[in-house]
Amino acid sequence: MDLRDLRYFETIAELEHVGQAAERLHRTQPALTSAIRRLEKEAGAPLFERAGRGIRLTPAGRVMLRWAQRLRFDVEDAQREVGDIGRGLSGVVRLGIVPTAAQYQLPQAVRRLLREAPDVRLKTTVSLVDVLMPMLRAGELDLVVGTEGVPESGFVSRRLVEDHVVVAASADHELFNGKPSVKDMSAYRWVLQPRGAPTRDWLDHTFVRRSLPRPEVQVESSTLHMLPALIAETGLLSFVSRKHLDVTAGSYPLREVVLKETTMKRWLVVTHRTNAYLSPAALRLMALLS
Template sequence: MDLRDLRYFETIAELQHVGKAAERLHRTQPALTGAVRRLEQQAGAPLFERSGRGIRLTDAGRVLLRWAQRLRFDVEDARREIAEIGRGVAGHARIGIVPTAAQYLLPQAVRQLLQEAPEVTLSTTVALVDVLLPMLGRGELDLVVGTEGRAQPGLQSHRLSEDSIVVAAHARHEIFQGKPTLKDLTRYRWVLQAPGAPTRDWLDHTFDRKRLPRPVVQVESSMLVTLPAMIAETGLLSFISRHHLAAGSPQRLREVVLKETTMRRRLVVTHRSHAYVPPAARRLMELLAAAAASPVAEGGA
């Protein structure tokens, strides 16, 4: 099977539309249709079927897509590995990383990496794991540093550190006038991530289990690094990493200490199983683990 035909097939399968695939690939629709026909002849089965105004993969198409992706990964990995033979810790690494790790682990690790290997280049994507892991699966990233979740086929993870997510408030908030309870937290308004974010869902379910109203969210924000300042300026409660809480200054911010609202999570680094991991990315994995174990990182965990 022709690699170009397989690449066209992957794009058509992703977009479920020949016309949209032609626009992305800057090819004509007949060229893409011809590629699909050649693949169907070689596979001996139809790869797509009509679905409304678009198309969708058949069972045979889904099988071919899995192998086409694997073949593309292998070819790309081979090219990168051959290009980097003899270069040592050099080349380019593509890293996906969650905001907390990007702020507290990545700078130290990158500083050390560039001291050791000044020619290394990096590209970083900061997002949540639900965005990063599909990018890793598509071969767009070499590593993902994020929170541990369920094991996924084709991915391999290594533990970096533990982190705690806690309720935080302005140090002079009235919640600290007594010994707060979970029910007391329902009296105040919050700044939180949108529903669907793992920490937000965990917190909502904590209140659900106690048959209490969920937090009343006055401000939704996807910018985690702004939460300490937002808490300090607005008086709203929030749910943030102890790393961020420490960065917000103990004179301004304080943890609302409650066992029920202390979420413990693990940070892991994940790569595709059996995939080529560039030397720069391998060394960065080691440096991230060292940064996670350092006194500075542990002091905020």
């Protein structure tokens, strides 16, 4: 099988449309159709079937996609490993990282890495885990630093540091006039991440388990670095890493609403594909992040 045909096949499978794949790949539709026909001849089975105005993978196509990705990963890893021979701590590390870790863990680790290896280049993507993991699966990232979740086949995770997520409010919030409870918090509005974010779901469930309404969200934001300012300026409650309170104490007078029931313990982990090649620079960065 031709590796180029397999790459075309991956793109067609992703878009489920030959015309759109032709535009992305800058190839003609007949050229892509011919590539699929060659693969189907080699496989001895159809790889796509009609689905409305587009196409979708057949069961054989889904198996072929898995092997096509594996072959591409192997070729790319081989090129990188051969290229890294003799270069030592250099080259490019493609890192996906969640905002909290990017703000509080990454700078020190990168400072030390560049001190040891000034020729290393780092390409970072800062986003939430649900965005980063598909990029890791597709081979677009070498490492992902995020929150620990359910173990997934084909990936290896290493714990880096424990983190506590807590309810935060402006230092002069009326909640601090007494000893607050979860029920007391339900009377106020919040600034939180969108639903589906692990911290947001955990907090929602904390209220639901106590037969309380979910927190009333007035401001929804996936940009964590803006939360301390919003909390301080608006009087809204939020649910953030305790690290935010440690670092922003001088800029924004925030306090933790200390309550065991609303303290979420989590681990930040670094994840990579099980059999992926990791350059010496990527391995060193993993060690420094720990």
